[in-house]
Structure formats: C-alpha cells, structure tokens
Amino acid sequence: MGSVAFAAAAFAGQAGFADTNMPFALDWKLEGPAAPYFLAIENGHFADEGLTVEISEGAGSLDAIPKVATGAFPVGFADMASLMKFIDQNPGAPVTAVMMVYDKPSFSIVGRKSLGIETPADLEGKILGAPPPDGAWAQFPIFAAANDIDMDKVTVEPVGFPTREPMLAEGKVAAVTGFSFTSALNTMRLGVPEEDITVMLMANHGLALYGNAVIANTDFAKENPEAITGFVRAVAAGWKDAIADPDAAVDVLAAHNPAMDKDLETRRLKMSIDDNVLTDYVKENGMGGIDAERMDKSIEQMQMVYKFTNAPDPSLYFDDSFLPEDPLRID
Structure with missing residues (x-):
C-alpha cells in the first residue's frame, strides 16, 4: 500500500x-x-x-x-x-x-458462538483462521500456553487478511486471530449478529505483552x-x-x-x-x-x-x- x-x-x-x-x-x-x-x-x-x-x-x-x-x-x-x-x-x-x-494490545481471538467458540478451551477441535504475518497469530503460542490449549488439537488454516473475516462469516473457520476492533467489527459488517461473536482479548487471558x-x-x-x-x-x-x-x-x-x-x-x-x-x-x-x-x-x-x-x-x-x-x- x-x-x-x-x-x-x-x-x-x-x-x-x-x-x-x-x-x-x-x-x-x-x-x-x-x-x-x-x-x-x-x-x-x-x-x-x-x-x-x-x-x-x-x-x-x-x-x-x-x-x-x-x-x-x-x-x-x-x-x-x-x-x-x-x-x-x-x-x-x-x-x-x-x-x-x-x-493492552489488540491481539485477539474472534470466534462465533454458533460455531462453538466462547472460551479459549473451545478452540481445541476447531478450525482457526490465521494470516501468517498477523501479529495476533505470532502470539498465539503464548496465549495457548497460558490457557492450557493443546495446539496439536487446533486446526490452523492459513488465510489472507482480505479473506479472514469473510471465512469466519461464512462459517469456513470457527475463529480467527486478529485485532479485536478489526476482526470483530469487520465480521459484524458482513452480517454476523453481534451476539454471535466472541472476542477474547489475549491481554485478558494471560498475555503480558x-x-x-x-x-x-x-x-x-x-x-x-x-x-x-x-x-x-x-x-x-x-x-x-x-x-x-x-x-x-x-x-x-x-x-x-x-x-x-x-x-x-x-x-x-x-x-x-x-x-x-x-x-x-x-x-x-x-x-x-x-x-x-x-x-x-x-x-x-x-x-x-x-x-x-x-x-x-x-x-x-x-x-x-x-x-x-x-x-x-x-x-
């Protein structure tokens, strides 16, 4: 850009x-x-x-x-x-x-309650969309360790920034990594009801960064x-x-x-x-x-x-x- x-x-x-x-x-x-x-x-x-x-x-x-x-x-x-x-x-x-x-950094996990995401533990057994260069994805291992998440039980789908929220809105992934005020609002803008969205700010779940x-x-x-x-x-x-x-x-x-x-x-x-x-x-x-x-x-x-x-x-x-x-x- x-x-x-x-x-x-x-x-x-x-x-x-x-x-x-x-x-x-x-x-x-x-x-x-x-x-x-x-x-x-x-x-x-x-x-x-x-x-x-x-x-x-x-x-x-x-x-x-x-x-x-x-x-x-x-x-x-x-x-x-x-x-x-x-x-x-x-x-x-x-x-x-x-x-x-x-x-507090904006690094977050943004998921959908209708797809079973409400707590960090819910990520196990689900598909997580993560752009490889994403800052939140870079810190995910810290978040996982702080919340006893077995990363081997999380299916990580590499996604592009432009396709991240659309894939969440379409239900192709259950959650994504991203900035709280970016991914949550972009997902709502795509028609997902606010009450269906879970935002887990990593700083509220053990991240000291x-x-x-x-x-x-x-x-x-x-x-x-x-x-x-x-x-x-x-x-x-x-x-x-x-x-x-x-x-x-x-x-x-x-x-x-x-x-x-x-x-x-x-x-x-x-x-x-x-x-x-x-x-x-x-x-x-x-x-x-x-x-x-x-x-x-x-x-x-x-x-x-x-x-x-x-x-x-x-x-x-x-x-x-x-x-x-x-x-x-x-x-």
Whole structure:
C-alpha cells in the first residue's frame, strides 16, 4: 500500500520561532483509532507545542519501524513485539518506543458462538483462521500456553487478511486471530449478529505483552528532546479529546477519508479506548508509561515465540525519559 499523507500546518506560540517538522507514520489505515492524532491537529495541541505534524497511513505493525529507524520519519506508531524483534535483528538501530498507547494490545481471538467458540478451551477441535504475518497469530503460542490449549488439537488454516473475516462469516473457520476492533467489527459488517461473536482479548487471558506505542528515531530525539516530549503531550491531549467525544473525533477523521463508514469507525474507536487505551493501569498512573515488572514478563513470554540473537534489554525497547513529569491524565 502506498503511503498517503495528510498535512496540517501548525503555528508556533512565539512569533519568530520556526516550527519543528514532525512527520508521523501510522501503522495502519485511517480507521477509528487513528482519529485522536488528527484531532490533536484539529484542536491545536501540536500547534501549542510548536510542531508541524503530517500523518501518513501505514500497511501493518512492521511498517512504521524501518521508516523511523532510517530517519525518514522522526516518529511513528508500532507494535512493541515487532519493535523488539527489529532491534534484536538490527543491533544499534536508532529507534525506540517513547510512549505506550495501547497498554493492552489488540491481539485477539474472534470466534462465533454458533460455531462453538466462547472460551479459549473451545478452540481445541476447531478450525482457526490465521494470516501468517498477523501479529495476533505470532502470539498465539503464548496465549495457548497460558490457557492450557493443546495446539496439536487446533486446526490452523492459513488465510489472507482480505479473506479472514469473510471465512469466519461464512462459517469456513470457527475463529480467527486478529485485532479485536478489526476482526470483530469487520465480521459484524458482513452480517454476523453481534451476539454471535466472541472476542477474547489475549491481554485478558494471560498475555503480558504491550501493544502499540509511539516510537522515535533516537538520533532525532537526542537532538530534539523537547519536540518529542511535546509530541507525546499532544498525542495524549488528542486521546483525551477523543475519549470525551468519539463522534467528533471520527468527524475530523472523515474529512481525510470521506469513504469511511462513520458509525463503524466510531465503534472501532470506542473499542480501542475501552479495550486498549483507557485501562485500569492508565486510569491509575496516566498514559504513556510502562510497568518494569510487566515488561520483564513480556520479554519472558516473547522468548516462547522468538529466539533472541542478543540478550534482551528493556532499555533498548522503551525510553521513558521523554515523558512529561506530570502524569498524562486522559480519563
């Protein structure tokens, strides 16, 4: 997918000072969960930080990482597990996470109750549709181990992303791996009643891994620490505004993607808020940071599905030094 960019000019608060240009690479298309970043532009939060922000859509969880590592973008949005692998495979790559956004990842099993899927154990003896490059599928062995699922009793059907939800809707598979707010809503859109759909968020079933985070080019960050901190503050403000009024957030997004189904994308945004962003941890501690003990556990779990070439080092994957001193309250 080609990168489609949408620019918004921001004006610095003090005359005579040029804005810092901060192109931002998303992980995916312009769907509901992208709305807070456009809202941060629309409501002037980036402008208040003296930043000019241009947002580009992406093509998957891996997409933004090399863009930021090469310096093509100073900041991006990417899955933490993918970032950890990239850094392990590219030692010294100038990229790290600076702000956690999805405190709980969207990795999920989405199944149909009418096909016998209500709990993790129900997957045994059933057909699971899984796109080989899917981030949720990559973590399935962790989920299986945490829930005592015998993977030999699960028939895995490799499927493409475009055919994943149609196969579930047609009953050709009983469940699929995917992002909760993607696979569940896409399946409903294909005519499957909401009450027939089971969503098992892996983070609620033993998965300690974190989800998507704002990542930064570390060379840029060292030279522009205030710009990174300002970017982080503006992102949190955009999410706070979106939580307060999801409909208004999607209205802003729709100006950049007129073909979107606004009702569907509002539901998708609300799901991401409830399941991934506004967690109990975030309500207590504010947005952006991580828990060191959980990070250590997530690395342990990662080693179940990925063999590190180099010794895992949490400090390479997440740098909290750019977070504001005051907690980023979004509730």
